Amino acid sequence: MGLVVGLEEKLPSGFLLTTVEKLAGYMRKNSLWPATFGLACCAIEMMAAGAGRYDLARFGMEVFRASPRQADLMIVAGRVSNKMAPVVRKIYDQMAAPKWTIAMGACASSGGMFNNYAIVQGVDHIIPVDIYLPGCPPRPEMLMDAILKLHEQIGNEKLGPNREKIIKEVEAAALAAKPTHQLKGLLA
């Protein structure tokens, strides 16, 4: 969200924009290329998803790209250490826009069991995340399910004035939300 890309952003709202949105969504969701990038144990499951038994190729995603410039999906597979955080951000910045992120596993989503100073407590502190995938580690089937859910999300993404409207609604909801210091959870 929040990325301005191409001519479609200039189109006025209405029937034409809705048609372009649908077309762009269809093409984008069916041409996702993940960056070759793994951080810890979750990456083993990600690699398994790409191998013969689970066969990610069925979704046109068998080619993990070795260059971030050719990738538009980042699967953050594993815990992110503070030392690694600037590298993750740099790779994300180098990826082609529009781009999407899956936080794979408890560690990437929230720090997981590593509630300490060395680990970033959720990769959303450094990059935007589209899908949070629970589990330690999530199985390859779960990753594939997350990818299919992301496809759905990408297929319904809005452009131009429609996107601006959604961003405003999301911001208003965030401002109206309860402050985190008032939330009660396991650690409160």
Ligand code: SF4
């Ligand atoms: S969620 Fe579990 S499997 Fe994944 S990186 Fe963390 S400890 Fe490893």
